[in-house]
C-alpha cells in the first residue's frame with residue numbers, strides 16, 4: 001500500500017469529525033501515521049443532544065480540538081470530492097489533501113422531505129445548523145403557540161418531550177406508530193409519560209403528514225393540526241459525497257463496504273458511522289454503533305499498515321436510551337442484534353442513565369484522544385451479522401453503482 005515518500009509515514013485523511021470520525025482519528029495515532037481530520041466546523045457536535053439545543057437546555061457543542069489527540073491535524077473545511085485515482089480529497093476551499101488511506105465518516109442528516117410545504121415551513125433538527133434554526137423559531141414564538149413535531153421515532157419523541165416540559169403545547173405526528181423500534185410494553189409507558197407532559201400523540205392510520213403550511217400540518221386523513229412552529233424529524237439521509245465521487249453506495253447513499261468496513265471499490269478506503277453500509281446491511285443510525293465502528297475502522301487500517309489481517313466487524317447493541325424531558329427517560333433493553341426486549345427502565349432512573357450515557361460518550365472520545373487504544377468495545381459476534389453473511393446476494397442487490 002502507498003506511503004508518503006517524504007516522511008515514510010502513512011498519510012490518513014478522516015472525513016467527518018463526528019462520533020465515528022473522531023474516534024477513528026484518535027485511535028489511528030497509535031501508529032506513527034500522519035492523521036488529518038476534515039470537518040466543516042471547529043466544533044464537535046453532540047448530535048445526541050440536539051433536541052436539548054432546540055429545547056434550550058444544552059448547547060450541544062464542544063471544541064473539536066479538545067476531543068482530538070494532539071497528533072491529529074484538524075482542517076476546518078468540507079470535502080467536495082474523493083479522487084481515488086489520485087488518492088486525494090478535494091476541499092471546498094480549493095485545497096487538496098493526499099492520502100494513503102481514507103476514513104469515510106460523514107455521518108447522516110435528515111432526508112429531504114418530499115411532503116409539500118415541509119421544506120419551506122418545517123424545521124429539521126438533525127444537524128447543528130438545523131437545530132439552531134429550529135431553536136430560534138421556537139424562541140421567536142410565544143410560549144402558548146402550538147408546536148407540531150413530525151416523526152414518531154426517537155428524535156421526534158425526545159424533541160416533543162423536551163418542548164412540552166418547557167411549557168409548550170406540542171402535538172406529535174407519528175406517521176403511524178409511536179416509537180416503532182420499542183417493545184409494546186415500553187411504548188405504553190412512553191405514551192403515558194407523553195400524556196402526562198401534555199403532548200398530544202397522533203398515531204394510527206392516517207396520522208401521517210401530507211402537507212405543511214405556515215401554521216398547519218395536514219394529515220393523510222384530512223385532519224389539520226395547528227402549528228406555529230413545525231419540527232421535522234422524519235426520514236434518514238446521508239451526504240452524497242461517496243456517490244458524487246463515483247464510489248459504490250447503498251440505496252440511501254451510505255458507502256458500500258465489506259465486513260472489514262473496506263470500500264468494495266478501493267482497499268484504501270474504510271467507512272464508519274451512519275454513512276457506512278457493511279455488506280449493504282447498515283447498523284441502526286446511532287452513536288452506539290458509530291463509536292465502535294470508528295474504532296473498528298481505525299483497527300482495520302492499523303492492521304493493513306502492519307501487514308496483518310484486518311478484523312471483521314460485529315457491533316453488539318445493548319438497548320436504546322430516550323430522554324423524555326430533563327426529569328424522566330426510558331431505557332429500552334435490546335438483544336445484541338438490536339431487537340427490543342420486554343425489560344425497560346423509566347422515570348428518573350432512566351433519565352440518569354441517559355445522562356450518564358451522553359456524558360460518557362463524550363468523555364470516551366476525550367479519553368481516546370489522550371490515550372489512544374484505551375477505549376475497548378465488547379464486540380459481540382451477533383446473530384444479525386451471521387444471518388446477513390448467510391445471504392450472499394444481499395450486498396449485490398443493495399449496491400447502486402453511481403459512477
Ligand SMILES: Cc1cc2nc3c(=O)[nH]c(=O)nc-3n(C[C@H](O)[C@H](O)[C@H](O)COP(=O)(O)OP(=O)(O)OC[C@H]3O[C@@H](n4cnc5c(N)ncnc54)[C@H](O)[C@@H]3O)c2cc1C
Nearest residue numbers: 016018019020047048079106107273274285286287288290
Ligand atoms: C436529536 C438526536 C438525538 C439522538 N440521540 C441518540 C441517542 O440517544 N443514542 C444514539 O446512539 N444515537 C442518537 N442519535 C444518532 C446519532 O447522533 C448519530 O447516529 C451519530 O451522530 C452518528 O455519528 P457519525 O460520526 O456517523 O456522524 P455525525 O455525528 O453526523 O458526524 C459526521 C460529521 O461529518 C461531517 N461532514 C459531513 N459531510 C462532510 C464533508 N463533506 N466533509 C467534511 N466533513 C463532513 C459532519 O458535519 C459531522 O461533523 C441522535 C441523533 C439526533 C439527531
